[in-house]
Amino acid sequence: MNASHIAGAIHADAAGPHPRWLDVPEDVNALLPGLWSRHVAKDGQGVLTITGRSVTEIAEEVGTPAYLLDEDDLRARATAFRTAFDGWDVYYAGKSFLCTAVARWVSEEGLGVDVCTGGELAVALRAGVDPARIGLHGNNKSVVELRTAIEAGVGRIIVDSFDEIGRLGELAEQLGATPRVMVRVTTGVEAHTHEYIATAHEDQKFGFSIAGGAALRALRECHDHPRLELIGIHSHIGSQIFEPDGFEVAARRTLRLRAEAAKIIGLELPELDLGGGFGIAYTSEDSPATPGQLADALTKIIQSECEALGATVPHLSIEPGRAISGPTTFALYRVGTVKPVELDGGHTRLYVSIDGGMSDNIRTALYGADYSATLASRRSGAEPVLSRVVGVHCEGGDILVRDEFLPSDIAPGDLLAVPAVGAYCRSMASNYNHVPRPPVIGVRDGRLTTLVRRETIEDLLRLDVG
Numbered sequence: 223m224n225a226s227h228i229a230g231a232i233h234a235d236a237a238g239p240h241p242r243w244l245d246v247p248e249d250v251n252a253l254l255p256g257l258w259s260r261h262v263a264k265d266g267q268g269v270l271t272i273t274g275r276s277v278t279e280i281a282e283e284v285g286t287p288a289y290l291l292d293e294d295d296l297r298a299r300a301t302a303f304r305t306a307f308d309g310w311d312v313y314y315a316g317k318s319f320l321c322t323a324v325a326r327w328v329s330e331e332g333l334g335v336d337v338c339t340g341g342e343l344a345v346a347l348r349a350g351v352d353p354a355r356i357g358l359h360g361n362n363k364s365v366v367e368l369r370t371a372i373e374a375g376v377g378r379i380i381v382d383s384f385d386e387i388g389r390l391g392e393l394a395e396q397l398g399a400t401p402r403v404m405v406r407v408t409t410g411v412e413a414h415t416h417e418y419i420a421t422a423h424e425d426q427k428f429g430f431s432i433a434g435g436a437a438l439r440a441l442r443e444c445h446d447h448p449r450l451e452l453i454g455i456h457s458h459i460g461s462q463i464f465e466p467d468g469f470e471v472a473a474r475r476t477l478r479l480r481a482e483a484a485k486i487i488g489l490e491l492p493e494l495d496l497g498g499g500f501g502i503a504y505t506s507e508d509s510p511a512t513p514g515q516l517a518d519a520l521t522k523i524i525q526s527e528c529e530a531l532g533a534t535v536p537h538l539s540i541e542p543g544r545a546i547s548g549p550t551t552f553a554l555y556r557v558g559t560v561k562p563v564e565l566d567g568g569h570t571r572l573y574v575s576i577d578g579g580m581s582d583n584i585r586t587a588l589y590g591a592d593y594s595a596t597l598a599s600r601r602s603g604a605e606p607v608l609s610r611v612v613g614v615h616c617e618g619g620d621i622l623v624r625d626e627f628l629p630s631d632i633a634p635g636d637l638l639a640v641p642a643v644g645a646y647c648r649s650m651a652s653n654y655n656h657v658p659r660p661p662v663i664g665v666r667d668g669r670l671t672t673l674v675r676r677e678t679i680e681d682l683l684r685l686d687v688g
């Protein structure tokens with residue numbers, strides 16, 4: 223999703239009313255570049271493959287729907303951030319997708335892990351992630367979560383309210399510990415993304431406002447507390463962001479806050495985290511920056527701002543989630559029904575129902591996000607028709623892919639694949655309509671590993687103890 227998607231300009235031509243960014247494909251079988259993980263291709267029969275394994279075979283083995291995660295691709299994306307951001311700490315944002323295997327892989331590639339609940343913390347700890355390399359976020363962390371984090375020796379707790387500073391201080395006293403804390407600030411940046419996933423404007427729940435003075439007060443309170451070790455400032459401006467200007471403004475404002483704080487508390491804070499939020503490609507419209515481009519842009523702005531302020535450059539960190547997990551995974555579905563629906567002007571839209579839906583990918587319904595899809599089980603010689611991929615749920619808004627051109631002969635039994643679902647799909651999945659959540663299958667060198675098993679109706683019934 224980017225700004226032009228949100229604007230939703232529609233183009234009506236012979237193919238029907240489709241968004242301006244969506245072109246009628248020359249070859250409806252071709253994979254769009256930039257949307258798939260690096261080991262995905264189509265074979266001579268037009269069957270989608272991942273590390274050489276065909277999805278027809280995989281569907282036989284693991285069933286559908288399923289998320290198929292390209293392990294080497296995820297590791298490579300993690301490494302690309304670590305090497306591009308040389309000298310910085312890179313924390314993988316577990317909220318985008320977390321299981322013990324992924325926590326282990328990113329640790330092995332030299333990243334820390336950012337968690338934002340006791341549940342995510344438990345996964346990272348079970349995976350054996352060094353607690354010193356874990357950061358804990360959250361605007362309403364419970365006492366139990368804070369206690370667990372302190373006792374585990376979590377490397378940094380990012381505080382988000384005065385209530386929490388008080389709570390954490392008391393706990394630290396009781397436990398005789400000195401947790402390392404960062405203060406999450408809102409920089410006032412209006413990030414160019416969906417309202418629900420922008421987090422640096424003033425009128426929302428996260429962080430302490432720089433403009434309103436709360437950020438400075440929070441820094442002072444943490445610094446003055448004998449049992450809190452204030453290490454720095456944290457800013458996260460939002461998610462799925464393409465334009466670098468928001469990060470630049472955030473970097474400037476946080477560094478100015480740091481300089482101001484230095485005058486008051488007599489200490490130049492050693493660390494600064496600029497959060498995550500780096501956009502990825504969901505459709506042909508999106509062109510994300512590389513980690514190298516992001517690192518260059520952020521490093522330049524930090525250096526010039528520190529020079530202008532006469533300040534030392536702090537130890538820096540970032541927290542990418544989507545940019546590491548998102549492109550690594552595609553969802554594999556089985557088509558169940560196909561229904562042409564007449565539209566105004568004599569056009570037709572093909573409603574293609576698959577065996578998943580908004581319970582395994584809520585992003586289309588929640589943010590109006592755009593996705594792409596391809597017929598995965600065969601090559602088709604049929605012409606492309608404007609289609610909408612929908613799920614099994616009892617909800618008109620249960621749309622997975624709002625607009626896509628699919629071959630007109632798509633039929634029940636075909637496999638359909640949706641790329642770039644590695645972030646915020648399984649992690650935001652639900653059991654709406656008592657639909658069990660799909661498994662996450664890791665694929666490496668042709669081998670399949672179940673990372674998260676398929677949920678069953680029995681799993682759901684087990685919770686129903688009334």
Ligand SMILES: Cc1ncc(COP(=O)(O)O)c(C=O)c1O
Pocket residue numbers: 315317318336359421458460461462497498499500541542543544545645
């Ligand atoms: C504090 C924090 N850090 C990191 C992230 C990761 O964001 P993204 O997955 O867009 O990189 C988020 C989510 O928006 C966040 O809230």
Ligand SMILES: N[C@@H](CCCC[NH3+])C(=O)O
Pocket residue numbers: 317419461462585645646
């Ligand atoms: N869940 C959002 C991103 C929010 C990230 C968490 N702060 C998405 O799917 O795009």
